[in-house]
Amino acid sequence: MGRGDGHDDALRRWLREAGGWLVVDGALGTELEAHGADLQDELWSARCLVSAPHLIRKVHLDYLDAGANIITTASYQATLQGFQSRGVSREQGEALLRRSVQIAQEARAIFVEGRSKGPYAARDEYDGVASRARRPVLVAASVGSYGAYLADGSEYTGDYGRSVTKEALKNFHRRRLQAYAELLEENDISIPAWFSFTSKDGANAASGDPITECAAIADSCRRVAAVGINCTAPRLIHGLVISISKVASKPIVVYPNTGETYVAETKEWVDSAAAGGGAAGTDFVSCVGKWRQAGASLVGGCCRTGPATVRAIARALREADAASDADADDDYPAVAVL
Ligand SMILES: C[S+](C)CC[C@H](N)C(=O)O
Numbered sequence: 001m002g003r004g005d006g007h008d009d010a011l012r013r014w015l016r017e018a019g020g021w022l023v024v025d026g027a028l029g030t031e032l033e034a035h036g037a038d039l040q041d042e043l044w045s046a047r048c049l050v051s052a053p054h055l056i057r058k059v060h061l062d063y064l065d066a067g068a069n070i071i072t073t074a075s076y077q078a079t080l081q082g083f084q085s086r087g088v089s090r091e092q093g094e095a096l097l098r099r100s101v102q103i104a105q106e107a108r109a110i111f112v113e114g115r116s117k118g119p120y121a122a123r124d125e126y127d128g129v130a131s132r133a134r135r136p137v138l139v140a141a142s143v144g145s146y147g148a149y150l151a152d153g154s155e156y157t158g159d160y161g162r163s164v165t166k167e168a169l170k171n172f173h174r175r176r177l178q179a180y181a182e183l184l185e186e187n188d189i190s191i192p193a194w195f196s197f198t199s200k201d202g203a204n205a206a207s208g209d210p211i212t213e214c215a216a217i218a219d220s221c222r223r224v225a226a227v228g229i230n231c232t233a234p235r236l237i238h239g240l241v242i243s244i245s246k247v248a249s250k251p252i253v254v255y256p257n258t259g260e261t262y263v264a265e266t267k268e269w270v271d272s273a274a275a276g277g278g279a280a281g282t283d284f285v286s287c288v289g290k291w292r293q294a295g296a297s298l299v300g301g302c303c304r305t306g307p308a309t310v311r312a313i314a315r316a317l318r319e320a321d322a323a324s325d326a327d328a329d330d331d332y333p334a335v336a337v338l
């Protein structure tokens with residue numbers, strides 16, 4: 001992503017240049033579905049890398065147009081093992097992983113070109129403000145969990161069965177990470193990475209381990225640039241950010257889903273109340289300012305969110321900024337009373 005920085009310096013620098021916060025995109029998979037893609041498949045959104053790359057590019061572009069600074073590749077469920085089980089050779093699988101990054105890079109090139117002329121030409125919304133003049137546009141390579149590959153919703157339960165050892169998990173991810181690393185190194189790009197966890201109860205990660213322990217471990221890793229939460233109900237985010245901020249010194253990233261629950265058997269989303277999970281859909285965007293205040297500096301959306309949510313997040317972050325600037329001004333006495 002960045003050139004010549006340490007692994008976490010680059011992200012801090014981008015945050016600084018952008019005025020303290022960055023907008024992450026919204027859902028990729030469910031947004032492809034909203035455009036008619038059929039993800040009823042073990043490869044889920046990765047299937048579109050073969051069948052509909054143009055649609056992936058369009059979704060990336062829609063998010064950039066909505067104000068996202070970071071677009072996330074369609075590789076959440078793209079794994080060499082998953083591809084192989086569908087008759088895709090290892091070489092072809094590696095090419096598909098690289099393709100996911102290239103599609104996002106293509107979208108970025110189209111967007112950046114159009115920002116100076118054409119449909120995405122500088123909009124006051126994000127380019128007119130001096131502090132955001134150097135609005136970065138970054139590509140994040142998505143590396144979904146082993147549970148994503150299992151295609152049984154176990155990324156939300158942490159239940160991978162008994163036989164999966166730590167070594168097996170390391171082997172599972174190794175070549176996939178190397179494929180991205182090679183691509184980026186070929187272009188002399190260092191790779192800041194963030195770690196994000198899901199939570200169903202606001203206190204523990206899906207595995208059942210306390211979120212504070214998970215965040216502290218991720219935070220202590222030299223190569224991790226940010227730590228956070230994704231695909232989790234909005235109503236849990238504020239408390240989770242507060243917990244993470246107590247143990248982590250790195251930037252905090254949050255990209256919640258809409259609060260609905262994923263039903264793995266049907267690959268559908270249901271209202272959490274119907275699934276016995278409590279009221280869904282706490283107003284997402286009205287909470288963004290609170291998350292920012294609690295310490296989140298990268299904010300986006302996960303499953304079932306779309307460009308409209310991202311546009312609203314960008315606006316909410318700008319407003320939160322303006323409000324805190326106004327508060328800071330209030331701290332200075334207008335008149336010195338002697
Ligand atoms: C983030 S979940 C909705 C992705 C799909 C899941 N791993 C499945 O294959 O059913």
Ligand SMILES: N[C@@H](CCS)C(=O)O
Nearest residue numbers: 027028029076142231
């Ligand atoms: N980046 C993935 C996350 C799923 S939890 C997507 O949005 O499709």
Ligand SMILES: [Zn+2]
Nearest residue numbers: 231257302303
């Ligand atoms: Zn999600």
